[in-house]
Amino acid sequence: MSVPSHQFAPVDGVPHIDTQTRKAARSPPHDDICCIYVHAGAGYHSHQNERIHLEACNDAAQIAMLILKNGGSALDAVEIAIKTLEDREITNAGYGSNLAMDGVVECDASIVDHYGRSGAVGAVAQIKNPISLARMVHDHTMDPLTLRRVPPNLLVSQGATDFAIEMGMPILPHDALISPAAKDRWMRWLSDLRSAERKSKKSSTHPSCWKIREKLESEDEAERQRMREQHTQNLLAACTFLSQSHSPLSSDDTMYDQVESNQSDSLPLSKRSSGSWNSDDHISTPELSEQTSLIDNPARSAFINSTQTVPTLSHCRDIPAGPDLSYNSVIDTSPQEEVHGAFSRKAWADGSSDDSDSGSSAHTAKVHSSTKPHEKAAEPHLLESMGSKTTETNTTRPAPPGPGPQQPEEDHITDTVGAIAIDSWGNIACGASSGGIGMKYRGRVGPAALVGVGTAVIPADPNDPEQICVATVTSGTGEHMATTMAATVCAERLYQSTKKGRGGEYIEVTEDEALKAMIENEFMGHPSVKHSNSAGAIGILGVKKMRTGVLLYYGHNTDSFVMASMSASDEHPACSMSRSNGNGQVAQGGRMISMRRSKKAKSTSRRQV
Template sequence: MAHRSGRSRRGGDICAIFVHAGAGYHSVNNEGLHLQACNDAAKAAMAVLQNGGTAVDAVEIAIKVLEDREITNAGYGSNLAIDGVVECDAIMVDHYGRSGGVGAVAQIKNPISLARVVLDHTTQPLLLKRVPPNLLVAQGATDFAFEQGLSVLPHDALVSPAARERWIKWRSDLKNAERKARQSLASPVSSSPSWADDLNPQQEELVRTKMRKQHTSNMLRGRVEVNNIPATPSPASKHMLSPGSREPNRSTAPRPASLSEAAQNPLINSTQTVPTLASYQDAKEAMESGSSPDMEMSDVDDSSNLLFDGYKKRKKQRSGTRHDGSEFSDSESSGTLQLPSLTPSPPAAELPSAEKRPLPGTPLGTPTLARTSTNLNHVIEHAPLPPEPDQAEMQPENVDEDMDTREDNITDTVGAVAVDCFGNIACGASSGGIGMKYRGRIGPAALVGVGAHVVPNASEDKEKVSVATVTSGTGEHMATTMAATVCSERLYYNKMRGKEGQLESVDEEEVISSMIQKDFMGHPSVLNSNSAGAIGVLSVKKTRDGIYLYFGHNTDSFALASMHSDEDRPQCTMSRSTGNGAIAQGGRCLRYRRKKKH
């Protein structure tokens, strides 16, 4: 690590961006893809900084680039929760230390942008002296995004093909492990939801279909009439819009909702016609006479085609109208569980042209745009990113021999730290969380002081020191140890925990190493936990003399990129450790240049 320059300089004429793509294991085959993502994120952020953008602007655009890459565990392509839904966490912290975060939020393409909106909202006073929130979670965060004009997408729009396949495999592995545990009676285990009892997803869908058909048959044999509603269309249903049309369909009477739809679809209310036994008899006679029936016989005929046929047949799409006259499309997907959202999506006419395009996994009936997908066996092509001259020096020589055959195992946070031309520092983080997590689980990327933290410079400090830290790793352990806060404050004061718990003055390299080894790995909660204590930290210290990058991790690898305004391209590196919990660390010094006198 380079030492500080003796040339003092008032900061403000140089800007810089630092990003990381998560701690974990980055396979050698996919190393180029991870570094390319970091490279593109740094270049996009630097373009913003060089055009007068703030540090918060740069952090947002950098993380948005990483969220849009399927190779990272943030935004699109994130790990799925136990019921097959993508829930993300994100946080933004400005140079004052103010933060805006969202946790376990679904249906948002770029959670970091929503975190930025929450941060901006905290600076605006509310009526009656109410306190604006700096953290929103779950459905409340999605509703807030819609109110602020952000796009709310279908659930499957954020599910990549690789993430879907991982979820199917993990679900089968989980059920297999639970069955073995029940058979051995070694210890009680927490069972998965009842909908995931079958190991085979195809068989699971067949069982679900059979249960629905049996329920319909039992209702018909019992001669049950729902609310005694006649089979003729009600006045409200006469004005229903036909699917795909904006004008009332006056040529033909609307088809009443089938019995299974009425029993299962919450969008069908009591003002719409529900078929009874009488309508079933009329429909049967109409079928025998060759005319069009008023209800689908597939709801009562056991020999009819199945709604689901594993993953071999196409998705079936039902459409109709809500009670308010708006159209809906209820698609049933065998890959992910479709959950109704209380938040409606913005009208298509109000969306930008790019957002009107069909989304992956959404059965719109039109060709979708080509999207690069990462297969489970992983690609072997390297991204066109030649290594920087100084990258080879930061690579450990004794890399494991089996690294080229292992697959990616990155389930952690992506992050960024930026310093703008005004001398302000900001940071942010985003993550899709761990795979098969409980719905509503909040990860470190949503928590200030855990996933991201800023120590602002004090007004009386002549050195103008400020520190920003973003972390990645085991979220529950980082929350217990307040990883980002501890790392930032230790680096700000150049202190480490020494003998008998006393703080000792050391240089910055020892601060990072000590923080990981003593404050994190040596914490009692981590030592007495059944979960592994994995962590990666990226810290940036800004002073009058320059900007200094420090990073460290105890995972197999850590993907990073850095760039300042006097460079033509980012410097990317894949830091790898020797394994067995060894700490790998490094850094970079960006000195300010002395201005020429005219």
């Protein structure tokens, strides 16, 4: 007797379809080859953590190839590859992502198939794997709605969470997605934010953000707001240097009411309460006493750009930095407890400024370890080259000056991870996922949720004898990529093999030249990027599929870019950590894979009876 499956409420009056049951599909052809390409973000990857990033990409590529070899579609491979990266704490996607200002993880994700159909979610909370929810949105777009309504392909915030509930996806508590390292970063950044706000109010300037006040119209919305505020208070309860002997974190309304009242307050700053948000006195605690004496607050303000800081092997106390450290021991190490030695100021990997009060270039802390880390050589397949090459460019445009090998102790990784897959039927798909920048506004939607910005697919023309199609995924400064439509523009340049010259004229060039010109001229040289206070960091992974083969192209102006590729004929993924010469120079490379399997000689020997 069959057991009836659990039925969920229908969505918009559409009869429920069990999406968990895999439908039978025709067997894939045996002559075409399938491929998977993944990346774990652009930025600066420390040499100590290089192996961890490569292993994450390696595992994602292997499990995706397992799906493809067993008849899975390109969408299936993209979803499982990104889910693998989301479950890794070292990536800023899914579990372990950066926290918003109220301490809540809000993620973005999108997925695009070979027809260009897409599904995306933005600023969604309480979802373990946002890419799976984006896949559900994509599948839902192909189901007709009542009254001939158009199904959505992008859902954001609470609407995306409600959709997940209706589709039967588990909804987790807010703290289930917070890793110890992410919580530690949020506590430090919150302290830095308070310090910056105190300085701003002292100089009689407006705060950097204002709350958009909304009138709660329903008890459900009030309950959701209460849960978020309770979650924030629970985070602060464990943060003694922010709560002990001081007033608790003010609500958003109280915070901004204090700002407005203090601007007209005639009392001097010295007579205000030391426990107030507006106090100019620094909080001295055992947890931060060592850091406070060694480094300025702005140098620890990692939330000012789209990067995250990840603990490295050299931060581990009482354990020698070496290859015998487990993955969890590296990730769970608290930077606050392991800081030692002298600090010096260096530049962020994406060139963004860490001091809003001056126009000088940004700096960050460098830890001088007393012991030299001994790196274990990675497996040959992890270090296999992908034919990368570095192209130097001389430009006066805003470029991300990188510290390169002079800052090996910290990772500064731009937030988006992505994947591109080609299945045995020759169909292409791509996807991206991100936790966004740290201390972001509630409801901020990043490039990973925007099709054409973080992901793009140009479908093959039915009349094209070469059956050319292109997919691109991007990582970098999301606001600049949204302005320049980075993924779409790059896909167009690779598809047409052209670059935009002087006067808007399009010139036919190779794909390498087209990618390089797109980064230099149409992204870094875009007026919105040139006249912005934020530096433009970008990393692009593009795949051009033709009838005869698949071409992988990548380029980045950040210090490093980690990726992996694998075809059905490869025994192991080809992983690579591409590193540029710094100073905003564009590094690029690629790989070619034949679309036909090599014919192996059949053995004619038979067992003799």
